[in-house]
Amino acid sequence: MIKRNVDDKKDKNIRFIIIKNCILLLLLLFTLIFGAIAWFSNNRQLLVTGMEVKMQEPPYTIQTRNESGYYSDIYESLDTGAMEWKVSEDDNFDNHEDDLDHEEDEPGLEPGDSGVLEFRVNPNSDDTITVDCVFGIRAYLEVTSIDENDNSVTEITEIDDSTLLQFVKSHIILFEDYDEQTGKYSNLIGDDQSFRRVLTNQTYRRNENVYTKVYWVWPEHLDELTDEDDEEIIYDPTERTDVITYIANNKNGFFKDCNDSVTQVAADLTALSSAYSTSIYNRYSMKYDNTDLDIGNNVSYVILSMQVEE
Amino acid sequence: MISESIKEEVAELKSLIYTIRKMSLRTKIILVMMIVLISSATVFAWLAYQDKIEALSKIKEPPSINLASGGDDSALYISLENIDVSVAVEKYVVFSIEPGKYSAYDIQLSHTTNIPFTYELYRVREDENGTIEYTDHTRDVNGGETILKYSIMANATGTTAGKLILNDINPDDGSTGRILGDEGELSASRKNYVATDEVNQYVKPIYSVVRRVPQFNEHTDGSSDRDYFVIKLTWTPGNSNMTYADANYWNYAFNNKETDIIYISAKQNTYEEP
Numbered sequence A: 001m002i003k004r005n006v007d008d009k010k011d012k013n014i015r016f017i018i019i020k021n022c023i024l025l026l027l028l029l030f031t032l033i034f035g036a037i038a039w040f041s042n043n044r045q046l047l048v049t050g051m052e053v054k055m056q057e058p059p060y061t062i063q064t065r066n067e068s069g070y071y072s073d074i075y076e077s078l079d080t081g082a083m084e085w086k087v088s089e090d091d092n093f094d095n096h097e098d099d100l101d102h103e104e105d106e107p108g109l110e111p112g113d114s115g116v117l118e119f120r121v122n123p124n125s126d127d128t129i130t131v132d133c134v135f136g137i138r139a140y141l142e143v144t145s146i147d148e149n150d151n152s153v154t155e156i157t158e159i160d161d162s163t164l165l166q167f168v169k170s171h172i173i174l175f176e177d178y179d180e181q182t183g184k185y186s187n188l189i190g191d192d193q194s195f196r197r198v199l200t201n202q203t204y205r206r207n208e209n210v211y212t213k214v215y216w217v218w219p220e221h222l223d224e225l226t227d228e229d230d231e232e233i234i235y236d237p238t239e240r241t242d243v244i245t246y247i248a249n250n251k252n253g254f255f256k257d258c259n260d261s262v263t264q265v266a267a268d269l270t271a272l273s274s275a276y277s278t279s280i281y282n283r284y285s286m287k288y289d290n291t292d293l294d295i296g297n298n299v300s301y302v303i304l305s306m307q308v309e310e
Numbered sequence B: 001m002i003s004e005s006i007k008e009e010v011a012e013l014k015s016l017i018y019t020i021r022k023m024s025l026r027t028k029i030i031l032v033m034m035i036v037l038i039s040s041a042t043v044f045a046w047l048a049y050q051d052k053i054e055a056l057s058k059i060k061e062p063p064s065i066n067l068a069s070g071g072d073d074s075a076l077y078i079s080l081e082n083i084d085v086s087v088a089v090e091k092y093v094v095f096s097i098e099p100g101k102y103s104a105y106d107i108q109l110s111h112t113t114n115i116p117f118t119y120e121l122y123r124v125r126e127d128e129n130g131t132i133e134y135t136d137h138t139r140d141v142n143g144g145e146t147i148l149k150y151s152i153m154a155n156a157t158g159t160t161a162g163k164l165i166l167n168d169i170n171p172d173d174g175s176t177g178r179i180l181g182d183e184g185e186l187s188a189s190r191k192n193y194v195a196t197d198e199v200n201q202y203v204k205p206i207y208s209v210v211r212r213v214p215q216f217n218e219h220t221d222g223s224s225d226r227d228y229f230v231i232k233l234t235w236t237p238g239n240s241n242m243t244y245a246d247a248n249y250w251n252y253a254f255n256n257k258e259t260d261i262i263y264i265s266a267k268q269n270t271y272e273e274p
Helices: A002-040 A072-078 A162-171 A237-249 A262-274 A278-298 B004-022 B025-051
Strands: A060-063 A114-123 A128-146 A152-158 A173-179 A184-188 A197-205 A212-217 A301-309 B052-058 B066-069 B090-098 B104-111 B118-126 B132-136 B146-152 B206-214 B227-234 B262-269
Touching: A002 B004, A060 A301, A072 A152, A072 A301, A072 B052, A114 A128, A114 A197, A114 A301, A128 A162, A162 A278, A184 A237, A237 A262, A262 A278, A278 B262, A301 B025, B066 B262, B090 B132, B104 B118, B118 B206, B146 B227
Parallel strands: none
Antiparallel strands: A060 A114, A114 A212, A128 A152, A128 A197, A128 A301, A173 A184, A173 A212, A301 B052, B066 B090, B090 B227, B104 B206, B104 B262, B118 B146, B118 B227, B132 B146
């Protein structure tokens, strides 16, 4: 009798331990399944048969054009974890198959190029959403080498040289607006306090067919930014001070090996924009051109990103 | 009674619990963190997928600017050899620049100052009636030599009667106590081949530059059309009666010196209306 009681107690304890552990295992399994389902569900709909899983809907969907860029295969291979910015013949980053200058073989960026990219942020459930849009630049270098079997191997690596990245970020200037009548850009997208280019407080209405346009321009010559003649500069002359301040603050990105102080650069460029001076212009123009040369020689691909922050 | 299968399960569970118990606190924390990470990683991937778009484009290779010799020859054929200073007073050296997409460029000459040559730069073009000759090695498809003639473009933009004004970067003039070719100021042991086999090891090359030379063909599509130039070397021949003691002896050219080096370099710039 006594032995049987002891056995019963043991049995109960063991069953309790088994049940407790099974519940824990089940909980872990559920967490894993739910995580995976969230990923598969992508953005809007979630249909799971057999049980009902209610997911918190993502608050918005980024919408772009429909066509993949010319270099989408390369983009996919980089596996950045973000979504490709789809383009069209008119709205692209010089990465559309029809965007060929001078009957060249493939599209691409070089000094003197400009264009527009667009996107919208569509709120999924609310009527409106207000977000910040943060623009970033990354650069990659493609190196082709010959391996031991005499096969050519192409490797694309991300560039972490901060000076070179500064060059690319500075020379590809972003504006919010462009006036087709005057041919002038306006509303420079400058840096915020963290040196990020941000469009703050952008409000979007649900399903409203309004896209945000980002005008990008890589000026070929410095005088397109500093010329004293209003006709010659690419942007609205009323924004001279903003642009010159932006250039001076990013002097190490605009001008290779610029040892002058920010104040000095600002003063020099301000002087240039009121009266041309060969000596001042040559000094900065040479550094501006050398920067372009460095970009061309050391960068193979560039990524312009737009990140939404609520 | 406990069934056999439960017994086995219990035994397995016991060993698992024992293993976990035996683990140090650090290992336990790592284990929990890993489980949390695995279950959250997929969720993060989904969030990242949502809030960022990226456009990738290629950066084109920068246009190049090339130096070449006259005619269709490569830079290999630029040559200043075989100058006999006693039989002539000038020599023309033809070279060319392929500016590609650049609307203008800078040309810089730098040269040593062993022989007292004066260097001038002129813009030229191929011209049947020209007086400057160049022996081309490339144009003849059979590999023969072709004598080409060039004449100075007296009306070329940015020139003075075809001459491009070279600005000295480190001028040699009386005010700096240094005159081209003048070795009078130097101690005997530094004068070229005067005392013994000594040479002036401290002599500085002279740099001069002309900026914003406009591309003649005004192509900015990267064509390989060439702009032609000549370097005109002139000198004043000395006569055999002169000695080191004569005034300005160093400014006369004699065939007793054999080497000078000249560098020609070109760099992209942008054209501006004068």
